[in-house]
Amino acid sequence: MKYINSIEGKNSSAVVLGCMRIGDMSDYEMDRYLATAFECGYNYFDHADIYHNGRCEEVFAKALKRNKVDRDKIIIQTKCGIREGMYDFSYEHIINSVDKSLKRLDTDYVDVLLLHRPDLLMDPEEVARAFDELEHSQKVRAFGVSNHSAAQIKLLNKYLNQRICINQLQLSITDCGMISSGAGVNTTFDEGINRDGYIRDYCRLHDITVQPWSPLQYGFFSGTFLDKVRFPDLCAVIDEMAEKYNVSDTGVAIAWLLRLPEKMQPVIGSTNIDRIKEIARATHVEMSREDWYKIYRAAGHILP
Ligand SMILES: NC(=O)c1ccc[n+]([C@@H]2O[C@H](COP(=O)([O-])OP(=O)(O)OC[C@H]3O[C@@H](n4cnc5c(N)ncnc54)[C@H](OP(=O)(O)O)[C@@H]3O)[C@@H](O)[C@H]2O)c1
Numbered sequence: 216m217k218y219i220n221s222i223e224g225k226n227s228s229a230v231v232l233g234c235m236r237i238g239d240m241s242d243y244e245m246d247r248y249l250a251t252a253f254e255c256g257y258n259y260f261d262h263a264d265i266y267h268n269g270r271c272e273e274v275f276a277k278a279l280k281r282n283k284v285d286r287d288k289i290i291i292q293t294k295c296g297i298r299e300g301m302y303d304f305s306y307e308h309i310i311n312s313v314d315k316s317l318k319r320l321d322t323d324y325v326d327v328l329l330l331h332r333p334d335l336l337m338d339p340e341e342v343a344r345a346f347d348e349l350e351h352s353q354k355v356r357a358f359g360v361s362n363h364s365a366a367q368i369k370l371l372n373k374y375l376n377q378r379i380c381i382n383q384l385q386l387s388i389t390d391c392g393m394i395s396s397g398a399g400v401n402t403t404f405d406e407g408i409n410r411d412g413y414i415r416d417y418c419r420l421h422d423i424t425v426q427p428w429s430p431l432q433y434g435f436f437s438g439t440f441l442d443k444v445r446f447p448d449l450c451a452v453i454d455e456m457a458e459k460y461n462v463s464d465t466g467v468a469i470a471w472l473l474r475l476p477e478k479m480q481p482v483i484g485s486t487n488i489d490r491i492k493e494i495a496r497a498t499h500v501e502m503s504r505e506d507w508y509k510i511y512r513a514a515g516h517i518l519p
Contacts, residue, residue: 216256217498219478220424222290222326222380223356229473229498231259231292231426232491233482234275238267240486245278251488253284255495261383261426261482262320263294263331264312272319280321291320292327292381294361296334304334309345313354328355329383332362339374346377359383359423364412368423382418383482384411386427388449388471388514389440395516402519419477427472430481431465440514441465452513456506465490466497471510474502 217229232252240248252260262272272293279286295312296304313328328349330342349355359381360368368379386393392408393415399407418425433440441464443450456467465485472481485491512518 216495217473218256219480222259225258225288225290225326227259227290227480228257229478229480230257230469230494231261231480231482232257233261233428233484234271235261235263235266236271236484236486237274238270240274242278242281244486245274246282247488248486248491249278249282249284251491255492257491257495258288259290259292259480261292262316263297264316265294265297265331269315269319272316276319276321286322290326291322292329292359293320293325294329294331294383296331302332302334302336304330304337304342306341306345309342310348313349317354324354324356327357327359327381329359329361329381330363333364333367339371342371343374343376346375350377357381361426361428363414365414365417366412368417368421379421379423381426382414382423383426383428384414385429385435386425386472386479387430387432387440388468388510389433389446390429391511391514391516394475395511398516398518404517404519406517407519415477425477425479427479427481428484430472430483431468431485441468446514449510449513449515452510456502456510459506460497460500460502462497462500463490463493466493466500467510469494470497470500470502471507473498473500474507 218226219229220227293316295309296302357380358377359379361383363382393411395406396409431439440446453464453467457464469481472479
């Protein structure tokens, strides 16, 4: 495993283990999952208050306890702000959500708190008050956002006393508008349409780590693009690269994201032990420029 940056003094694994799909795992499966994670060098775990209605945080905390994991050696990230039928960045909701997550996670603090999706009714002064309180009470060590545009982060920055250090965004080989729009500037091609408010450039300029979520999926949880029937051209090129770099197809898909020079930190959702191991190995792949572009084009993206 490669390590990329430091969150409050803890080095973070280049790939994050996303815990959205662990809610139904048995104790035995969770123990194997954690053992594999540590054996491979993962130390960063992504949660949200809403995953399985909080069950993912509970299952995770019980597994940490059973396996006597040193809390201070791992990075736990959680999110708040999504409620049934609405988004909510009110002071009360943020504070209550963190308190409930801490209880479920059975810990005194989370390393990172993300605002999950932009609340259309957000009052940034309320967010600032909540963040100040969470920082002063030492319940949260670092702050970030998810699915936010550059302008939305700028607005928050005007009021916050804390640095936004993470932006978690949907990004994969097939769903990479935030990257491909950069190649289509000043064209009439659809790929030139910027839907993300220049978020890639903004994050680079401000040293905000982008965490690609659903890095193996296409569409909105539509399935994986590592499906040879649905994506024959892309999978053929990925298989060729898998052979060349001596990693699995899954490994190639993650190595493609890690090749982006700003050091993105993919959040993988697999609970499959073999895939988790393959991805850790792939963090050492140094993909050539030619191969990166070959995969990009095989996914149907154009270069004007
Ligand atoms: N911020 C946000 O708005 C947001 C939204 C969604 C998710 N997230 C975070 O991102 C994490 C990752 O999301 P995700 O789970 O959608 O990501 P993902 O890693 O793209 O997808 C994982 C899913 O794909 C399956 N899969 C992977 N490779 C496969 C293959 N070759 N063949 C068949 N199935 C395959 C996995 O099954 P196996 O378990 O069998 O490998 C798992 O069900 C989540 O856990 C969560 O932490 C954040």
